[in-house]
Amino acid sequence: MVGTVENIEAKEQEIIEEFSLFDDWMDRYEHIIGLGKVLPLISDELKQDDLLIKGCQSRVWLHANLEDGKVLFTADSDAIITKGIISLLIRVLSGQTPSEIINTDLTFIDEIGLKEHLSPTRSNGLVSMVKQMKLYALAFRTQQNNPS
Amino acid sequence: MSELLTDIEAIRAHFPILSREVNGKPLVYLDNGATSQKPQSVIDAISHYYEYENSNIHRGVHTLSQDATAAYEDVRKKVQKFINAKHDHEIIFTSGTTDGINLVASSFGASLVRKGDEILITAMEHHSNIVPWQMLCERRGAHLKVLPISKEGEIDIEAFKKLIGPKTELISLVHISNSLGTINPIKEMIAIAHAQNIPVMIDGAQAVHHMPVDVQELDADFYVFSAHKMYGPTGVGILYGKEELLNDMEPYQGGGDMIKNVTFEKTTYNDLPFKFEAGTPNIAGGIGLGAAIDFINSIGFDFIQAHEAELCRFAVSQLRDIKGLRFIGTAKERAGLVSFVLDGIHPYDTGVILDKLGIAVRTGHHCTQPVMTFFEVPGTVRASFAVYNTKQEVVKLVEGIDRVKRMF
Numbered sequence: 001m002v003g004t005v006e007n008i009e010a011k012e013q014e015i016i017e018e019f020s021l022f023d024d025w026m027d028r029y030e031h032i033i034g035l036g037k038v039l040p041l042i043s044d045e046l047k048q049d050d051l052l053i054k055g056c057q058s059r060v061w062l063h064a065n066l067e068d069g070k071v072l073f074t075a076d077s078d079a080i081i082t083k084g085i086i087s088l089l090i091r092v093l094s095g096q097t098p099s100e101i102i103n104t105d106l107t108f109i110d111e112i113g114l115k116e117h118l119s120p121t122r123s124n125g126l127v128s129m130v131k132q133m134k135l136y137a138l139a140f141r142t143q144q145n146n147p148s
Numbered sequence: 149m150s151e152l153l154t155d156i157e158a159i160r161a162h163f164p165i166l167s168r169e170v171n172g173k174p175l176v177y178l179d180n181g182a183t184s185q186k187p188q189s190v191i192d193a194i195s196h197y198y199e200y201e202n203s204n205i206h207r208g209v210h211t212l213s214q215d216a217t218a219a220y221e222d223v224r225k226k227v228q229k230f231i232n233a234k235h236d237h238e239i240i241f242t243s244g245t246t247d248g249i250n251l252v253a254s255s256f257g258a259s260l261v262r263k264g265d266e267i268l269i270t271a272m273e274h275h276s277n278i279v280p281w282q283m284l285c286e287r288r289g290a291h292l293k294v295l296p297i298s299k300e301g302e303i304d305i306e307a308f309k310k311l312i313g314p315k316t317e318l319i320s321l322v323h324i325s326n327s328l329g330t331i332n333p334i335k336e337m338i339a340i341a342h343a344q345n346i347p348v349m350i351d352g353a354q355a356v357h358h359m360p361v362d363v364q365e366l367d368a369d370f371y372v373f374s375a376h377k378m379y380g381p382t383g384v385g386i387l388y389g390k391e392e393l394l395n396d397m398e399p400y401q402g403g404g405d406m407i408k409n410v411t412f413e414k415t416t417y418n419d420l421p422f423k424f425e426a427g428t429p430n431i432a433g434g435i436g437l438g439a440a441i442d443f444i445n446s447i448g449f450d451f452i453q454a455h456e457a458e459l460c461r462f463a464v465s466q467l468r469d470i471k472g473l474r475f476i477g478t479a480k481e482r483a484g485l486v487s488f489v490l491d492g493i494h495p496y497d498t499g500v501i502l503d504k505l506g507i508a509v510r511t512g513h514h515c516t517q518p519v520m521t522f523f524e525v526p527g528t529v530r531a532s533f534a535v536y537n538t539k540q541e542v543v544k545l546v547e548g549i550d551r552v553k554r555m556f
Contacts, residue, residue, distance in 0.1 A: 058526075
């Protein structure tokens with residue numbers, strides 16, 4: 001399954017199209033809240049302090065592993081809107097190669113009107129989460145290039 | 149004296165920002181505990197200073213410097229009168245409440261706190277009134293003692309008496325809690341501490357704009373506050389300290405203005421208040437603070453207290469009926485704010501949706517993480533009031549929360 005994943009741009013485009021159906025902020029947020037509610041993104045035993053990214057307001061847990069050259073992410077948050085946005089980020093980034101993850105700038109967040117959530121002042125943990133996702137990707141790429 | 153300003157619409161008209169829209173909705177600003185909005189008179193005073201008076205104060209012989217010095221020093225006298233200090237040299241300009249606390253922690257600490265001594269604070273302090281003392285205790289080998297609070301968010305006076313000991317060197321506590329709204333019985337607590345000759349510092353950041361403060365009547369040894377929460381600009385605050393204590397303390401920072409004579413061998417320090425005011429101060433900010441005090445005086449505390457108490461009562465009565473809403477902080481004596489959590493809805497989520505409705509509240513731990521830990525919540529939603537807030541705005545908040553509840 002991992003091998004048939006679309007690339008990051010295609011995933012982003014898919015989400016932009018999905019969000020273009022909504023006329024106002026209310027519908028957009030209801031959709032995000034829906035996404036946040038649906039998914040148990042990370043198993044409880046992974047909600048440990050060493051996987052915790054502390055935002056000032058909401059907390060984010062992030063776990064990553066490498067399978068067949070692709071990075072698989074799972075993550076969670078105690079705030080639903082944060083969790084909804086996490087599920088979008090995971091849809092785009094999980095299953096991609098380390099290099100693709102390192103090089104993306106995730107423009108879709110801006111295009112679907114959620115840029116404010118990735119502003120450092122929001123302190124919801126999302127900025128640190130994206131940074132952490134890229135760090136994992138970087139670590140995996142280094143690992144691939146220098147197999148011990 | 150001219151007639152007092154007691155009409156809310158007239159008061160609101162002084163604040164240009166209150167007529168703007170946020171996310172297409174009229175702004176409902178309920179984050180006054182973080183910072184208040186500024187009236188036109190404060191904005192004008194700052195602009196006027198830069199347009200007509202700007203120059204460096206003290207020591208300049210030219211007219212501009214003389215005028216700026218006079219304007220700045222007039223504010224010191226205005227602050228003295230505002231909190232009824234005995235002397236104007238007991239009024240030290242700082243950059244804000246945090247700066248004032250750090251000044252006392254550093255200077256008082258350097259002079260009077262030794263290994264094994266104790267500093268006493270309460271469990272409802274802002275991080276600004278925790279961390280400087282922790283740092284001091286670490287430096288000096290002293291101990292930080294914390295007075296617990298009840299589930300209502302109140303201090304227990306008997307526990308307070310028991311916690312004071314022969315090693316207690318200083319007590320620092322908040323006048324009105326920024327996360328719970330509790331008004332602490334500081335006059336009584338100061339009297340208890342003074343019976344054992346222990347000085348008390350009061351963090352008045354959330355108090356000076358809500359109620360009249362008389363430092364002599366309270367007999368506070370130190371009282372600190374910020375201009376920006378009382379309709380003035382950011383970057384300026386006040387440390388009031390009793391003359392004899394300030395005289396006993398080491399200077400905080402070295403530099404210009406705080407010296408009498410400098411040689412490479414020895415520097416002699418300036419007298420109060422300048423001993424604690426190294427470097428060029430925030431002159432424009434100080435002048436803005438003066439205008440903010442004039443603004444408060446133009447309304448008067450009788451009206452401010454009555455109006456804000458009515459707003460708080462109304463907010464509590466309206467919010468109480470919301471199913472799943474729990475107040476955090478239910479002290480009998482409260483002022484300025486309501487803090488609450490919604491069952492099953494994270495404060496961050498609540499804040500995001502309220503913002504979309506043009507309602508500015510604060511969500512999170514409000515820089516009082518130990519309070520959040522005590523109440524076992526990740527944070528709260530806090531609506532904090534100023535004199536320009538209205539019951540209609542409270543109604544909008546309640547409607548906003550209903551909307552939030554429907555969405556989650």
